[in-house]
Amino acid sequence: MVQSLNTLVETASQTGGPYVHIGCIPTFAGLGAVYPEDLGLRAIEDGAKGEIITITGEVIDGTGWAFRDALLESWQADASGKFAGQAGADPKVNGFARFAADKETGLWTLRTVKPGKVKTRDGRLQAPHISLWIAARGINIGLHTRIYFEDENNADDPLLGRIEQRNRVPTLLAKKTSAGEYRFDIHLQGANETVFLDI
C-alpha cells in the first residue's frame, strides 16, 4: 500500500448534442429573449486597438460535408498580447467570442482584432494566434485548435514547431483572401485534417 493521493479526476465530457445552441446561444436557437443577448456576441467592442479582421470558414466532417450545427468559441489576446483582465489590456477587447455555423450555409464568421504575440511559460514568443474550441453533436469531447495567420512570421512559434509532418502546418494557418479578410476551414478528418490540440 502507498499513501492516498487525494486528487480528483476531471468530470468526463459528453457531447453537447444537436441542441447545444439552446443552452449556449438561445436567441440564435430561436428561444427569443430569454437573456438580453447571447453570450459572446462580440470579440471586440467599437474602438478596439489594432487591425480589425474577419475570419470565415466551415467545419467539415469526414464525408466532406460542412455541417450546420457546429458551435465555436474563440479566446485571444488583444493587439498588444494581453488577455482581458490582465493589467494594461485593451478594455475594448473581450477576447472571447461564441459563434455558430450558419443554419443554411454552414459558414461561420468571427470579427475580431488581430492578436499580438503571447509568451510561453518559459518566455518564448508565440506567433499571433486565436484559440478555438468546437462543440457539436457527435463530438464527444470538445476540440481545441488554433488559428494562426499565413501573413505573419510563424517560423519560431513553439507549437507550430512541434508539428512533425510539416505538410500539416497549413491546416492551422488562416488564408488571407483580401485586406482584413481571412479564410479558415476546419477539417475533422481526411487528408487535410486540422491539427487538434491536447494542451
Next chain:
Amino acid sequence: MSDLGPLVPRRRDMHPVPFDPDYKTSVTRSPRWPLLSMESTPSEETGPRFGHSLIGPLDNNLILNWSKDGTPAIGERILMHGRVMDEFGRPVPNTLIEIWQANAGGRYRHVKDTYFASLDPNFGGCGRTLTDEQGRYQFLTIRPGAYPWPNRANDWRPMHIHISVFGHSFGQRLITQMYFEGDPLIDRCPIAATIKERSQLDRLVAPLDMAMSRPLDFLAYKFDIVLRGRRQTMFENKLEGM
C-alpha cells in the same frame, strides 16, 4: 495564487472515446490523427470571466424563466445543485454554468425537434448561473423526459441535463451531461457508453438528495463537477539555470 502553474494534462482515458461506431454521428466527426500534446501556455491558462451583472434574477430558475405570466413549467419540480472544484479539490468560484434540457415530455424547444410530445408554453429549457465563493451552484428546474433519437433502430436518451462550465482557463472548458439515479436507460444509451471507464460514467449520475429537497415543493439531485487543475509548486515558473 497568481503564480499558478500549467494545467494538469487531460487524462483522455477518463473521457469518452471520440470515435464510437454505436454513436453514429461520432464516426465522421472524430479526428483520426493524434492530438498534438504540449504544456499549456497563457492562451490556455487564461479565459473569459463573467460578472454577476450578466445574470438575471430568474436565469437559474427554468420553472419560471420562460413563463409569460408566472405559470410554472409542467413537470416534476427538482433542485439541481452541487459544487465545481478542480482536481486538487479547490473550489472554482464565480464561474459560469449553463444548462439546457428537454421538457417533461422529452421535447426540446427547437425547430428541429419534431417529437410527438407537446411543447410546454411555459418552458424554454435553458438557464445559467455563477458559482459562489465555495464553488456551489443551484438550478430550479423540472425533470426532463426521456426521448427517442435517430441512431440505431430504437435508441432512447435517458433523462439528462446538458451542462457547460467555463472554469477560469480556456483549457478547462467542459461540456457534459447529468443523468438521474435509477434510470434504466443509462445502461442502454450509446452516448453514455462512449465513456469506457465505468467509474467516470457513474460520476455523471446524480443521486437523489432528500436532505436538500424541500417538503411539498421539490426533490433535489446533487451533481458535483471537477475541472482540470493547475499545478502549484515552489518550483513553478523558474527556468532551468535561473
